[in-house]
Amino acid sequence: MTVRVRIAPSPTGNLHIGTARTAVFNWLYARCHGGKFILRIEDTDQTRSRPEYTEDIKAGLTWLGLDWDEQLRFQSQRLHLYRETTQTLLDKGLAYRCYCTEEELNQMREAQKARGEAPRYDNRHRNLTPEQQAAFEAEGRRPVIRFKIEDNRDIIWHDQVRGKLFWKGSDLGGDMVIARTSPEGDIGQPLYNLAVVVDDMDMQITHVIRGEDHIANTAKQILLYEALGSSLPKFAHTPLILNMQGQKLSKRENVTAISDFQEMGFVPEAMANYMMLLGWTPPDSTEEIFTLSQAAEKFSLDRVSKAGARFDWAKLDWLNSQYIHQMPANRLVELLIPYWQAAGYDLDVDRAWLEEVAALIASSLTRLSDAVEQAKSFLVKSVEISEEGISQLQQPGSTEALEAIVDALETQPRLSEADAQQLVKQVTKEKNVKKGLVMRSLRAALTGELRGHDLMQSWLLLNQHGWDKPRLQQALRLVSSGG
Numbered sequence: 001m002t003v004r005v006r007i008a009p010s011p012t013g014n015l016h017i018g019t020a021r022t023a024v025f026n027w028l029y030a031r032c033h034g035g036k037f038i039l040r041i042e043d044t045d046q047t048r049s050r051p052e053y054t055e056d057i058k059a060g061l062t063w064l065g066l067d068w069d070e071q072l073r074f075q076s077q078r079l080h081l082y083r084e085t086t087q088t089l090l091d092k093g094l095a096y097r098c099y100c101t102e103e104e105l106n107q108m109r110e111a112q113k114a115r116g117e118a119p120r121y122d123n124r125h126r127n128l129t130p131e132q133q134a135a136f137e138a139e140g141r142r143p144v145i146r147f148k149i150e151d152n153r154d155i156i157w158h159d160q161v162r163g164k165l166f167w168k169g170s171d172l173g174g175d176m177v178i179a180r181t182s183p184e185g186d187i188g189q190p191l192y193n194l195a196v197v198v199d200d201m202d203m204q205i206t207h208v209i210r211g212e213d214h215i216a217n218t219a220k221q222i223l224l225y226e227a228l229g230s231s232l233p234k235f236a237h238t239p240l241i242l243n244m245q246g247q248k249l250s251k252r253e254n255v256t257a258i259s260d261f262q263e264m265g266f267v268p269e270a271m272a273n274y275m276m277l278l279g280w281t282p283p284d285s286t287e288e289i290f291t292l293s294q295a296a297e298k299f300s301l302d303r304v305s306k307a308g309a310r311f312d313w314a315k316l317d318w319l320n321s322q323y324i325h326q327m328p329a330n331r332l333v334e335l336l337i338p339y340w341q342a343a344g345y346d347l348d349v350d351r352a353w354l355e356e357v358a359a360l361i362a363s364s365l366t367r368l369s370d371a372v373e374q375a376k377s378f379l380v381k382s383v384e385i386s387e388e389g390i391s392q393l394q395q396p397g398s399t400e401a402l403e404a405i406v407d408a409l410e411t412q413p414r415l416s417e418a419d420a421q422q423l424v425k426q427v428t429k430e431k432n433v434k435k436g437l438v439m440r441s442l443r444a445a446l447t448g449e450l451r452g453h454d455l456m457q458s459w460l461l462l463n464q465h466g467w468d469k470p471r472l473q474q475a476l477r478l479v480s481s482g483g
């Protein structure tokens, strides 16, 4: 048996972290078993579906490194299949037309509530006579198609994550709507539970791996598989993603779209790695850093947890920094350029030089967006000197040392690392000051701050662009004018 799994997002919003995590698990499962991973767009709800969301979903999956097999499927192109299946169920007497109006359904629910019962459809149109049906039709009522769900049915399945699951037919809300009808009375738009079963059967899906919010749907879908004479796929329900307070991660209060994480400066490898760990524990739980293909060798559903997975920003940040710190400078620079551009920095500079800047600041980055601040002194011509920086420049001996460096730069504007080291040594000796003072003053004048990246490397990068001398001069002017 070839493993075939799928994700079936609705294009009614940007790619959500929950869907992306489900995609990661499905992808890992497929790749682990040499199977197929299918992407199916559930766009039957034409009022809420938008092509730009389909594009966002595809772009987000691709960004994360998740590729899919076979052609992309769109439910909207498969409506004839859902119609045929609905007709089959009607023909077998397993489905029927229900003519209840919205108002009648509301009244039904109100009455149930008043009696302290859970709201459900009471199956009142299950056995209409042809005359009753004709009368409703004559009134111009537009029916829906309902699938019969017997109250006395027990639905039991073995979930690959949660073990044995049990659902009573009487807890499924009564006969369920599987399709709407058109104004002409034809079978029209299918509803999720029908469409998903038709598709999973047609695409020979072997394992349905999806969020645990679909467990009740699974019970309904199992009844549809049976009614259609099909064997069942295996089901695996993954835990919900919770915030650190243990509540469901909601769209409103949190960032939940993959594109938001991307914008915030997370790298795709870290995001994919973090999502693997949202609910799955690797066999050696001390190992946490994996690429997708490394994880695919180890992935199994029995190591997916039943408990909700808490979204831990600190952990994600840590993973992100690990990936950034190990990244080759040419790739890092590629990822940083958009942030620098957005900050308005002038990037009309030599590429190799930019890579050196990236390599220098890499170890200070947690998110790519941190590079705006961290690279500022290299990419913006003049720096503002902090108060601390000014008091450093006012230290006895500081001005003399910096003036001597400026003089040296007049005669030798470009420095090698050895030249720079030699120059500091020479100034220390000539002006009879401590090396630490020279270094701190240099840093204050060149970067405006007392702390930062490796000073010699920073100086050399600025020196290559001839930005060191003007900064030293500017600092000297500032101190002589009284700060």
Ligand code: GLU
Pocket: 007, 008, 009, 010, 019, 042, 196, 209, 210, 214
């Ligand atoms: N459109 C559904 C969702 O995104 C699909 C659920 C399923 O995998 O069956 O939640």
